[in-house]
Amino acid sequence: MAVMDSAVAREQALDAAEELFYGRGVQAVGMDDIRGASGVSLKRLYQLFPAKEQLVEAYLERRDVRWRNRLAAFVARREDPRERILAVFDWLEEWFGEDGFRGCAWINSYGELGATSPRVAAQVRAHKDAFRAYLAGLVADAGLPGALAGQLFLLAEGAMVTAGITGQTGPAREAREAARLLVRAG
Amino acid sequence: MAVMDSAVAREQALDAAEELFYGRGVQAVGMDDIRGASGVSLKRLYQLFPAKEQLVEAYLERRDVRWRNRLAAFVARREDPRERILAVFDWLEEWFGEDGFRGCAWINSYGELGATSPRVAAQVRAHKDAFRAYLAGLVADAGLPGALAGQLFLLAEGAMVTAGITGQTGPAREAREAARLLVRAG
DNA sequence: ACCGTAGGAGAACGCTCGTTCTCACGTCAA
DNA sequence: TTGACGTGAGAACGAGCGTTCTCCTACGGT
Numbered sequence: 001m002a003v004m005d006s007a008v009a010r011e012q013a014l015d016a017a018e019e020l021f022y023g024r025g026v027q028a029v030g031m032d033d034i035r036g037a038s039g040v041s042l043k044r045l046y047q048l049f050p051a052k053e054q055l056v057e058a059y060l061e062r063r064d065v066r067w068r069n070r071l072a073a074f075v076a077r078r079e080d081p082r083e084r085i086l087a088v089f090d091w092l093e094e095w096f097g098e099d100g101f102r103g104c105a106w107i108n109s110y111g112e113l114g115a116t117s118p119r120v121a122a123q124v125r126a127h128k129d130a131f132r133a134y135l136a137g138l139v140a141d142a143g144l145p146g147a148l149a150g151q152l153f154l155l156a157e158g159a160m161v162t163a164g165i166t167g168q169t170g171p172a173r174e175a176r177e178a179a180r181l182l183v184r185a186g
Numbered sequence: 187m188a189v190m191d192s193a194v195a196r197e198q199a200l201d202a203a204e205e206l207f208y209g210r211g212v213q214a215v216g217m218d219d220i221r222g223a224s225g226v227s228l229k230r231l232y233q234l235f236p237a238k239e240q241l242v243e244a245y246l247e248r249r250d251v252r253w254r255n256r257l258a259a260f261v262a263r264r265e266d267p268r269e270r271i272l273a274v275f276d277w278l279e280e281w282f283g284e285d286g287f288r289g290c291a292w293i294n295s296y297g298e299l300g301a302t303s304p305r306v307a308a309q310v311r312a313h314k315d316a317f318r319a320y321l322a323g324l325v326a327d328a329g330l331p332g333a334l335a336g337q338l339f340l341l342a343e344g345a346m347v348t349a350g351i352t353g354q355t356g357p358a359r360e361a362r363e364a365a366r367l368l369v370r371a372g
Numbered sequence: 373a374c375c376g377t378a379g380g381a382g383a384a385c386g387c388t389c390g391t392t393c394t395c396a397c398g399t400c401a402a
Numbered sequence: 403t404t405g406a407c408g409t410g411a412g413a414a415c416g417a418g419c420g421t422t423c424t425c426c427t428a429c430g431g432t
Contacts, residue, residue, distance in 0.1 A: 042380090046421070107347055232391070
C-alpha cells in the first residue's frame with residue numbers, strides 16, 4: 001500500500017476495528033486481522049495505537065460519538081416533545097434491523113472486558129450515562145416527571161440486549177409500546 | 187488430594203467454574219485456574235469435561251436451573267397474582283445486592299462468546315426464553331394481557347444490564363415502579 | 373545522484389493457554 | 403507379592419497472538 005496520510009490510516013484502522021471488534025468480539029480479533037482488513041501495516045498500527053487496548057478504546061469512543069449523533073439527528077426530526085421520546089424507540093427499531101446488527105457494542109464489550117479492563121468498563125459507564133442523560137433531557141423537555149427517564153432507559157437497554165440475543169427487531173416495538181403507556185401515565 | 191468420587195469432583199469443578207467464569211469472564215480464566223480453585227486435577231477435569239467449552243456449557247446450565255429455581259421460590263411466597271409479578275423485581279433487587287454480583291451471567295457470556303460459540307449463544311437464548319415464558323405465566327395467572335409479559339421482560343433485562351454495569355441496585359426499583367404502572371394500565 | 377529516513381512486508385520473540393503426556397505412587401485382584 | 407490400573411502433579415507440546423525487529427524499497431532534500 002502506498003504512503004498514506006496518518007489521519008487516513010487512523011480512520012481506516014478504526015473502520016476495520018469497528019467492523020471486526022463489533023462483529024466478532026474484541027478478543028476474537030487479532031491485530032493481524034486489523035492489518036489485513038484495513039491495509040494499515042502493523043508498524044503503522046502500533047505508531048497510531050501503542051497497544052491493542054488503546055485501539056479498542058478509540059473504537060468505542062468514535063462509535064459512541066457517531067451512535068449518539070445518529071440517534072439525536074433522528075429524534076430531532078420530530079416536533080412534539082412526547083413524539084420525540086417515542087422516536088427513540090423508532091430509531092432503535094431501525095438500528096436493530098440493520099445488516100450486521102449484533103447488539104449494543106458497549107454491553108457486549110462490558111461482558112467481554114468489563115471484569116479485566118477498568119478503562120473499557122469506565123467507557124461503557126460513560127456511554128450509558130450519556131444516553132441516560134439524553135433521555136432525561138427529552139423527558140424534561142416534555143414536562144414529564146424525572147423518574148420516567150430511568151424507566152425509559154431500562155426499556156431501551158432491555159430492548160438492545162434482547163434484540164442482540166434474538167436478532168429480531170420486535171423488542172423495539174414492545175419497548176415503544178411500554179414507553180407510550182408510561183408517558184401517558186406520567 | 188485424595189481419591190475423589192466423580193460426582194463430587196464434578197460439583198467442585200463446577201463450583202470453581204461458576205465463581206471464576208462469572209467473576210472474571212470465561213476467557214480470562216484458564217483450565218489451570220479451575221484446577222487450582224477446585225482441587226480437581228487437570229486429568230480429572232478433562233475426563234469430566236472433554237473441552238473447556240463443555241465446562242462452560244455445564245456451568246451455564248447448572249446456573250440456569252438454580253437461578254430460575256431461586257426466582258420461582260421467592261415469587262411463590264406471594265399470594266396475589268399481581269404481587270407475584272412485582273415480586274420478580276423485588277428478587278432482582280436482592281440479587282443485585284449480593285456480594286460479587288456482576289450482571290447477568292448469560293448476557294455477559296453472550297457478549298463474550300455469542301459471536302464465536304453457537305452453542306453458548308443457543309444456551310443464552312434458551313435461558314432468556316425460559317425467563318420470558320415464566321413471566322408470561324405470571325401475567326396469564328393475573329388475567330393480564332399477554333403483551334405485558336414482553337414489556338416486563340424488557341424492564342427486567344434492562345435492570346440486569348444496568349445493575350451489572352453500574353454495580354447499583356437502584357435499577358431494580360426503577361423497573362419495579364415501571365412494572366407497577368404497566369400492570370395497573372393493563 | 374546520494375544519503376537519511378520512513379514505511380511496508382513479514383519473520384521473530386515471548387507469553388498464555390488449551391490439551392496431552394510422563395512418571396511415580398497407591399490400590400486392589402489374583 | 404505382583405502386576406495392571408487409575409490418579410495426581412506437573413512438565414511438555416502446539417497454537418494463537420500481542421508486540422517488536424529485520425530487511426528492503428522508495429522517496430525527499432541537497
